[in-house]
Amino acid sequence: MPVYRDEGVVLRTHKLGEADRIVTLLTKTHGKVRAVAKGVRRTSSKFGARLEPFMVADIQFYQGRSLDTIQQAETIASYGADIVDDYARFTAANVMVETADKVTELESSSQQYLLLIGALRSLSRQEHPTELTLDSYLLRALSMAGWAPSFDACAKCGADGPHESFIVQLGGMVCTQCAPPGSAHIVPQVVLLLDALVRGEWDVAEAVPVEYWSKASALVSAYTQWHLERTLRSLEHVAR
Structure with missing residues (x-):
C-alpha cells in the first residue's frame, strides 16, 4: 500500500533543502523508516515540533521509491521537552x-x-538515576539483539559462577581457566549491579553503593561498542 500509518519515535533528523527535513524513526511495526517531512522548518508548519528527536508520534506515511513522505503526525508522547x-x-x-x-x-x-x-519515558520522568537508566537500556537492547552478557556462568566454557573477570570480547564473566593472562578482577558489587540492570531489578541496582556505578558504566560502554563494532559518538559527551 502506498499509504500506511504507524507510531514511531524520532531518532534523528537532517536538513533537506530550504524547508524540509529527513526524519529517521524507529516504528512499532515497520522497523526503521527514513522519511521526508516537507516544510517542517517553516514557522507555519503544523507538525514540525512533533518530529523532533525523542518525540513519539502517530504518523501517516506515503511510500516512495527511496524515501517515504510524512503526510500527518499526531503527538503520542512528548519526552523531548x-x-x-x-x-x-x-x-x-x-x-x-x-x-x-x-x-x-x-x-x-x-x-x-x-x-x-x-x-525515554523513564528518563524524562526521572524515575531512576540517569546513568543507571542508560546502562540498563544498553544492556537490554544488546540482549534483545542476541548479545546478552553472561554474569552467572562462564561466557566461554559455561562453568557455574561466581567469577571474577569480565571479558568484553568473550561475552561477559569468565572463569579463571578461561580468563586471559592479566585480566582485571571485577568486584562482586559491580557484577551484582550489571546483573540487576539487565534484569530491570531497580531495587537491587539502586541499593548498590554509588562508588561502583562508574565501574559498571565503563564495562557497559566497552561491551556496547564492541558488539556494535563501532564507536558511539554520543558516548563522548556522557559524564561517567
Whole structure:
C-alpha cells in the first residue's frame, strides 16, 4: 500500500533543502523508516515540533521509491521537552537513540521499539538515576539483539559462577581457566549491579553503593561498542 500509518519515535533528523527535513524513526511495526517531512522548518508548519528527536508520534506515511513522505503526525508522547532541559538526560537520550539506530540496522522488532520508548519515558520522568537508566537500556537492547552478557556462568566454557573477570570480547564473566593472562578482577558489587540492570531489578541496582556505578558504566560502554563494532559518538559527551 502506498499509504500506511504507524507510531514511531524520532531518532534523528537532517536538513533537506530550504524547508524540509529527513526524519529517521524507529516504528512499532515497520522497523526503521527514513522519511521526508516537507516544510517542517517553516514557522507555519503544523507538525514540525512533533518530529523532533525523542518525540513519539502517530504518523501517516506515503511510500516512495527511496524515501517515504510524512503526510500527518499526531503527538503520542512528548519526552523531548523534559529531556533537553537537563544535560545529563539529554546526552543519555542521545546515546539511546544512536544505539537504537545502530542495533536495528539489520533487523528491527517491536520489542526494541517498546524498550526505547520505556527508557525515554523513564528518563524524562526521572524515575531512576540517569546513568543507571542508560546502562540498563544498553544492556537490554544488546540482549534483545542476541548479545546478552553472561554474569552467572562462564561466557566461554559455561562453568557455574561466581567469577571474577569480565571479558568484553568473550561475552561477559569468565572463569579463571578461561580468563586471559592479566585480566582485571571485577568486584562482586559491580557484577551484582550489571546483573540487576539487565534484569530491570531497580531495587537491587539502586541499593548498590554509588562508588561502583562508574565501574559498571565503563564495562557497559566497552561491551556496547564492541558488539556494535563501532564507536558511539554520543558516548563522548556522557559524564561517567
